[in-house]
Amino acid sequence: MRDLPGALMPSGDHDPRLASMYRNSARAFASKFFDEHYVPPLRVEFGTIENADALSFGALTTALQISTAIIAKGLVFPAAESFRRTTQDVERAPLVPLGSFGNALMFAFPTPKLIEPGQASWNVDIDYTLTEAAVKELVTVLPKHLDDLASIDVLPAQAKAVRSAMKTLADAIKITGGIKVTLDLPRFDGHVESVLSSDQAKRVGSVLAGTRDRISEETVQATLDGVRTQRRLFYLVKDDGAEVHGPVGPELLPKIREYLGRRVTARLQRIVVEDDSGHQSRAVYRLLSLSLDEPLAPL
Secondary structure, three states: OOOOOOOOOOOOOOOOOHHHHHHHHHHHHHHHHOOOOOOEEEEEEOOOHHHHHHHHHHHHHHHHHHHHHHHHHHOOOOOOOOOOHHHHHHHHOEEEEEEEEOOOEEOOOHHHHHHHHHHHHEEEOOEEEHHHHHHHHHHHHHHOOOOOOHHHHHHOOOOOHHHHHHHHHHHHHHHOOEEEEEEEEEEOOOOEEEEHHHHHHHHHHHOOOEEEEEEEEEEEEEEEEEEEOOEEEEEEEEOOOOOOEEOOOOOHHHHHHHHOOOOEEEEEEEEEEOOOOOOEOOOOEEEEEEEEEOOOOOO
């Protein structure tokens, strides 16, 4: 285990208050980290030890912090049109870099007592910080494995903040090479593992290369064929055999589990991304609402 004070600080013209917060938080977590029973909640591994240098550590740490801040901003201000990161955004949802071990970076999350008094309101609840909520969303949106193309192809149907965060992280992978991300939040759905390889990062850039969204709604009758609960992706099969899949909000997951395998009426948001040349992407879908298309059996 080694400390990387320079590489683990946010790059660029960061605010002195933010630098002080990073140092104080890291010191506060240091004693906990050296406890053999302590598992850092966020671990990021590089594909090879050769890629694990100070440049890569710094680039990835900065990208993770920016991505976390952007998603946190989207959670707090979901109707915002711009998700450019500011110092205030990072202060709202800071990651705490703990150091490195071999080819891995370790991070922790702030606790309420480590957040300045004026920042306490940015907790989701008394035990769950905005940083945790944002990181969980980011890790959930990332591909589960190297063959997981569905998680990338549906990105245009994700929230604007999620798309911006994913593009930021994918751009960093051009410097660092592929990564594996492990999130351990025992209180909230436990263990999540994700990856983002160099090839997947290129695909993210290609999928998100459009400049304008063409959005419409449509209602379909179909069979609810499947769901990836941890990744929050739904799968519908229409009468003609065509498959529709895409992201779904957590509020609809209980209904999806209840209706799985049954015929449903689904209200979908259809998104087509258009670039400056007028070329349009393949349509992707987000599930907005769901109802049963067959009567419930009498009790």
